[in-house]
Amino acid sequence: MDNFIAARSQMALSLGFHIVFSCIGMVMPFFMAVSHLIWLRTGNPNYKNITKAWSKGVAIFFATGAVSGTVLSFELGLLWPEFMKHAGPIFGMPFSLEGTAFFIEAIALGFYLYGWDRFNRWFHWFTGVIVGVSGLLSGILVVSANAWMNSPKGFDYVNGKYINIDPIAAMFNDAWFSQALHMSLAAFAATGFAVAGVHALMIIRKNNVVFHQKGFKIAALFACVAALLQPLSGDISAKDVAKRQPAKLAAMEAHFETEKGAPFILGGIPDEKEKKVNYAIKIPGVLSFLAHGDFKAEVKGLNSIPENEHPPIAITHFAFQIMIGLGVLMMITAVIYFFALWKKKEWLTKEWLLKLFVIVTPMGFLAVEAGWTVTEVGRQPWIIYGVMRTADAVTPMPGIAYSFYVFTLVYVSLAVVVTFMLYRQIKMVNILYDVKEGVQ
Known part of the structure; x- marks a missing residue:
């Protein structure tokens, strides 16, 4: 494994793990705050117990x-020292602000965890809200930095120099x-379905049913709601990518030929040598509509883009298809659930509906990983789109492959530890709050 592949692999591994932790850290505080608010308004101890369990x-995920x-x-x-040398002064502001949001989140979380029965009850709830808001802002600021890599702005690139910087x-x-x-x-869809799936499984197993029913509903x-939005x-996003990164859009759809009324491709296996997609279902005009709002609009194909600027087509295409497919399954689940709330309330206690949520449990995070793959792999060969190639930014330091192996071991170990801690936490919840089963 050469340094370039090792560096990209290590970054992909780190991002792949971190994005799961960060999504949960962004969203779970909002679930916690809603449950806490319901407890404050109703006095129902089940919601207090849910809040404490979620907190x-x-x-765990904050740490x-x-x-x-x-x-x-x-x-x-x-x-990526060459990248940071030039990009750091340009897109460093969102990282600095993200650090500020992180510290606010840490302070608020400390207040929240140790504030039970010590603070005014409404101030205590408000600290939980601050945890959620600062966590969400932290995530948005990091995404803003990544978006800059896809859409560089705020500088002029003249004769290899970055001037007139506007952070x-x-x-x-x-x-x-x-x-x-x-x-x-x-993040809301992935975390919501994961948490709902765990509660649904506990309901199926008849563990603290009332407790888990209330957590499941939130x-x-x-x-x-997130899945339908x-x-x-x-x-x-599709219209934005079509405008700024036509190569990424073409790779997402394995769209080889520039044409008007371009079809939307479902499935299929790209054949880069023959420049076609085998075994695909094509829906005429839909890609043109998604990209430009016009069923007859022209969509640029990979044939009109220099080959040395093509992203890895197969990976980008398969990741996009996985993201779309899982997103559709989550939408269908959402429609069924809202229909049950509206017209078929008896479905809400049916085991088949709970099993559906259990099946969907990992889909949100799989879709997040696939979507992040589309974003990052689809930008290649650029680390700063249209300005700096990824190969030109990598460190010249030898031995990066060994670093990749070490970090792989560290992250796998971290995943095992977190899984064990969550498993133990769920068991403790079932033991601690079993006595509350009769509380409605």
Whole structure:
């Protein structure tokens, strides 16, 4: 494994783990705050118990997210020194603000975890809200930095030099809103379905049914609303990518020929040599509509883009198809759940509906990983789109492959530890709150 592949693999591994921790850290505090608010208004002890149980999960993922995020910060400088040399002064502002949001989140979480029966009850709840808001802002600011890599702005690139730097323009680049919206909704959907799935499994097993029913409803509502809104953000993102990164859009759809009325491709296996997609279902005109709002609009194909600027087509295409497929399954689940709430309330206690949520449990995070793959792999061969190639940014330091092996071991170990801690936490919840089973 050469240094370039090792550096990219290590970064992909780190991001792949961190994005799960950060999504949960962004979203779980909102679930916690809603449950806490319901307890304050109703006095129902089940909601207090749910809040306390969720707050421990928030603490676990805050700690692991802080560790994995710190590693990523060091990796940017160690693995991509040429990138940070030039890009740091331009897009450093969102990282600095993210650090501020992180510290606010840490302080608020400390107040929240140790504030039970010590603070005014409404002030205590408010500290939980601050945890959620600062966590969400932290995520949005990091996405803004990544969006800059996809849509560089706030500087002039003249004769190999970066001049006239404007950090504000760089932070609010053309891609930040669409990426931040899409990522935030994805985080709510992924975390919501994961939490709802765990509660659904506990209900099926007849463990503390009332407790888990109430937790399930809060998580399911967040997840289902986000899943139904996600296609709208996806449409915004698709039009943005079509305008700024036509090569990425073409790779997402394995779209080889520039044409009007371009079809939307479902499935299929790209054949890069023959420049076609085998075994695909093509829906005429839909790609043109998604990209430009016109069924007859022209969509640029890979044939009109220099081959040395093509992203890895197969990986990008398969990741996009996985993201779309899982997103559709989550939408269907959301529609069924809202229909049950509206017309078929008896479905809410049916085991088949609970099993559906159990099946969907991992889909949100799988879709997040696939979507992040589309974003990052689809930008290649550029680390700063159209300005700096990834190969030109990698460190010349030897031995990066060994670093990749070590970090793989560290992250796998971290995943095992976090899984064990969550498993133990769920068991403790069932033991501690079993006595509350009769409380309605």
